[in-house]
Amino acid sequence: MAMIELRGLTKKYGELFAIREIDLSLSAGDVFGFIGPNGAGKTTTMRILATLLQPTWGEAYVGGKSIYTHPKEIRRAIGYMPDFFNVYEDMRVIEYLEFFAAAYRIRGEARRKVCDEVLELVDLGYKRDALATSLSRGMTQRLGLARVLLHDPQVLLLDEPASGLDPRARIEIRALLKRLRDMGKTIMVSSHILPELADVCNKIGIIERGELIVNANVADVMRQVREQTVLRLAVSERTAAAATLLRGMPIVESVEPVTAPSQHEELLVTLVRGTEQGPAAIARTLVEAGYALAMIKEDEINLETAFMTLTQGITS
């Protein structure tokens, strides 16, 4: 049975499609990375699943239960962490958790026990008596995660848990996601950057302007691209024209512009399978056409490269 199932899920605001005809099926234990730029529709999808927002049309099920007919059961089965939440002033970390545990009707000794357990799980045991408002952003995110774990939900909806965090805090969140994955939870986690989720997820969906344009198993994607040669190159100017030139070569399957960390635009050039002497032919073509080749190398195929080559111009 699917733990999360969406069929034709659509939400309109006036004429704007916040999400459009989304189909998705996640099984128990799946970790689904929901990738898309700001405003793509990630929050809308999660809020519908969390039964906080009604779709315009379409179906959504959690654990086989429909959001239309069983919202209460769904709320018990999920832990939803929104992209922004506040902690109350003058409340200690442990009091904050006890407050929410009480809201879930967890009482007495069981409440104390579960609060301590989730605090340990997110590595915040040592902040038990600190004021919640005194925590760093990374710690606050972990406290938010602790809060949605109190009632031991099987499904977690986590809206950009790593956004605004420094690199170290991002790594901690990733480690925590892995721990939750190993506990067998079904997780939908959003981000606007793919590499952030690449090694945690077994499924990836890319959403743009409300449409799920990629929905794939990470293992399948890696298998498909492993046999391909992908070159990363840079010319000192006229990158767009160079891309057009390369696209016209029979040995070239696709050319994708990417912005490098140095802010220079680079090109990812995927060669037709079985091409020999490919890099040399590419370099020669560019140089003969008068381009100054600043860099050319074989790209190591990581998940980001894999998706870039597979989506070939669908993503903007």
Ligand SMILES: Nc1ncnc2c1ncn2[C@@H]1O[C@H](COP(=O)(O)OP(=O)(O)OP(=O)(O)O)[C@@H](O)[C@H]1O
């Ligand atoms: N209450 C609303 N009224 C009108 N438009 C809305 C409303 N809520 C969301 N939208 C629009 O729906 C689209 C999808 O928004 P959504 O918040 O789901 O995106 P997102 O992918 O979660 O983005 P972010 O990464 O910024 O959180 C956006 O164009 C947004 O402006």
